Amino acid sequence: MSQVMICSPITATQPYRMKSTSTNIYTIEELCFYLTTHLFLIEDDIKDADLCKWLSVELKETYLSEQLLDLLRKKVSTALFVKTILKISGYSDEKELEYVETQLRILEEKSPIERKKMRTDRLVKARKYAAAIQGYEQLLQEQEVQLDSELAGSICHNMGCCYANLFLFENAKKAFMAAYNVSKSEFSKELMMLSEKMITQERVWKSDGQRILSTYLDLKREDMSKSEKLKSVLDDLTIECRGMCTREIV
Amino acid sequence: MQQNTNENNTIQIDETPIIGIDINNENAVVSYYMSGMDEPETISTVAGEEKYLIPAMLYREVQEKMWLFGHRAHKAAAEGMGLSYRNLLDQAYKNEVIPLAGNEMESWEMLGIFFERILYLPKMRGVDVDHAQIVLTVQKLNMERSEVLKKAMEKAGVSRKRLILTDYMECFYAFTFHQTEDRRLHDVVLYQYDGSKLRQGYLTKQMNTIPHMVNIDVKEFYELASLKTDEEIDLAFTRLLHYELDGHNISTIYLVGEGFESGFLNKSLEVLCQNRKVYLGKNLFSTGACYCELLKREDWKYVYIGDSSMKMNLAIEAKMRGKQELITLVNAGDNCYSTYCACDILLGEDNYIDIYQQNPDGSGEKITSLELTDLPKRPPRATKVHMELRPESGSVVDVTVEDKGLGEMYPGTGKKWKYQLVCEE
Numbered sequence: 001m002s003q004v005m006i007c008s009p010i011t012a013t014q015p016y017r018m019k020s021t022s023t024n025i026y027t028i029e030e031l032c033f034y035l036t037t038h039l040f041l042i043e044d045d046i047k048d049a050d051l052c053k054w055l056s057v058e059l060k061e062t063y064l065s066e067q068l069l070d071l072l073r074k075k076v077s078t079a080l081f082v083k084t085i086l087k088i089s090g091y092s093d094e095k096e097l098e099y100v101e102t103q104l105r106i107l108e109e110k111s112p113i114e115r116k117k118m119r120t121d122r123l124v125k126a127r128k129y130a131a132a133i134q135g136y137e138q139l140l141q142e143q144e145v146q147l148d149s150e151l152a153g154s155i156c157h158n159m160g161c162c163y164a165n166l167f168l169f170e171n172a173k174k175a176f177m178a179a180y181n182v183s184k185s186e187f188s189k190e191l192m193m194l195s196e197k198m199i200t201q202e203r204v205w206k207s208d209g210q211r212i213l214s215t216y217l218d219l220k221r222e223d224m225s226k227s228e229k230l231k232s233v234l235d236d237l238t239i240e241c242r243g244m245c246t247r248e249i250v
Numbered sequence: 251m252q253q254n255t256n257e258n259n260t261i262q263i264d265e266t267p268i269i270g271i272d273i274n275n276e277n278a279v280v281s282y283y284m285s286g287m288d289e290p291e292t293i294s295t296v297a298g299e300e301k302y303l304i305p306a307m308l309y310r311e312v313q314e315k316m317w318l319f320g321h322r323a324h325k326a327a328a329e330g331m332g333l334s335y336r337n338l339l340d341q342a343y344k345n346e347v348i349p350l351a352g353n354e355m356e357s358w359e360m361l362g363i364f365f366e367r368i369l370y371l372p373k374m375r376g377v378d379v380d381h382a383q384i385v386l387t388v389q390k391l392n393m394e395r396s397e398v399l400k401k402a403m404e405k406a407g408v409s410r411k412r413l414i415l416t417d418y419m420e421c422f423y424a425f426t427f428h429q430t431e432d433r434r435l436h437d438v439v440l441y442q443y444d445g446s447k448l449r450q451g452y453l454t455k456q457m458n459t460i461p462h463m464v465n466i467d468v469k470e471f472y473e474l475a476s477l478k479t480d481e482e483i484d485l486a487f488t489r490l491l492h493y494e495l496d497g498h499n500i501s502t503i504y505l506v507g508e509g510f511e512s513g514f515l516n517k518s519l520e521v522l523c524q525n526r527k528v529y530l531g532k533n534l535f536s537t538g539a540c541y542c543e544l545l546k547r548e549d550w551k552y553v554y555i556g557d558s559s560m561k562m563n564l565a566i567e568a569k570m571r572g573k574q575e576l577i578t579l580v581n582a583g584d585n586c587y588s589t590y591c592a593c594d595i596l597l598g599e600d601n602y603i604d605i606y607q608q609n610p611d612g613s614g615e616k617i618t619s620l621e622l623t624d625l626p627k628r629p630p631r632a633t634k635v636h637m638e639l640r641p642e643s644g645s646v647v648d649v650t651v652e653d654k655g656l657g658e659m660y661p662g663t664g665k666k667w668k669y670q671l672v673c674e675e
Contacts, residue, residue, distance in 0.1 A: 003569075003598030003599065003600070004566070004567075004568045004569070004595050004596060004597055004598055004603060005568055005569040005570070005595065005596040005598070005631070006566075006568045006569070006570040006577060006593055006594070006595060006596075007593070007594035007595065007596050007634055008594075009593075009594065023657075023658055023659060024657065024658050025657060026657050026658075027634075027657065029596055029631070029634065029656070030656055030657040030659065033631055033632060033656060033659065034659065037629065087572075089571075089572075090569065090570070090571035090572025090573070091572070093572075
């Protein structure tokens, strides 16, 4: 049986703009979808009186708007604010509400640097590599003094993954090297060497590249004798790079 | 969700006046109902008399460029030098172009002029015509005819939202069930005779179902057309009544149509009046048209599935404001010429929509999955589709589904899927 939902018939003429991603929102369903799928990008500024006004004026969600304004006056957490939107609109079931609340509470408990890193990691998962690199660079510049070696290492490592996804292996090599220098992670070192080989010659993929990938990234062993298969290996690498970013480093 | 455009705001509609118009090629009859009235009133063209028939014709003076309608048009046509226009309904159905003093006019426009003129009549009696619900009834309807009538009424200033189209049998049903209990205790019969063709509507009801199902069996007889004298017609009608009605338990018989005005009823009248009430009238359909709209405002326990009625229930199981519900899209028994349903649906993980279908008596139950093939790959709840249901007839509903995406995050492709849901026999 198909699981479908009847949408609200109202579409805003003036959208609400999500600042962190510059996304325009026109309906209550879009707002809820955005909130549930961009949890790690949600910051305290979502508790916005303009959002409450927009819900009332543009979407005629008067009750929801009043409840949110009340929460704003009580200075509640972001988790409760977001949960209220999802609950009153009827978008999320109990299971999803619980998940959203838990995730947002976990985020709230983290330090601002950790939160920023987690959000940037999410950008990588969303394949927004350029934005993620920018985010990591900002983190490194702003928080240089406070970063411990492990966190700095994981930021550099993940930057390397982003560059690898963009096929900028020169930059990837530098990022992995930085990660190794800071954290002495053997994994970063392996990927640094792999990036270096990627810069120099294609044939690497027919021998060492495949071995390294198979050993460390748990890929299936394949016959890579034909050069046209190179692209598929590159794709595999990019997939695994994304996987690496989501591992719990911090 | 936008559903059945004629059912807007209940509170507002309860106070809305109703105008029932019965039209055929020869005549029109206008009835109206306003809040506070016991029953609809029919407009007589002569004050104090029951002269309900308004000739369905227009007349135009060449010099004065002024339209006359009804009796005045009839009189002017006999005396004047202008142009008279008859058979307005048939011509409009045929989409004919009518010559007009060196110019020409679409036939549906001319019908629109006639509607505009006859709507003056209730206006003169204080009815708020500009906001009234107009119920137009004709002998037989189909989608093409309904489109012509809607266009003509729009020309007369009646928007599609304010117009309900129905047929004579539905008016007979609505009229019957607004009469006193004794007149509809058993079966009820309608005879409609225009002087050539005799039409019989035999109304029965099933009281053991909820809601009570009402059925009207329609038969047409052509034997009277070839007969010349009143005696011959009377005898033939008597034989027909014996054949059709003997052994049946009938409470009331209604006789309508100009054919019964000729006074041929003699022996047949004796048969008609055997242990039952018989009424002869001209305004049954126009009054019934008002009742068709009135019954929507009442706690109604009957369902009649006629030619103009939807013959299936359609529903969708969906979440609405957080609650999982079976949401009705189309109601069996609703007028198919006014039925329209549109809604936006957010898809879950699957690229299909299940529509539940059921006949009014509970049979023919089935689920049709509307597959939305070649939909772009998107995460769950990132695809909104706009679904429209438009009946092609009472037994066939066209469904159109359009991909709308989800705002800027997942732009819609505008791709459309078309399906047809057919009533299960």
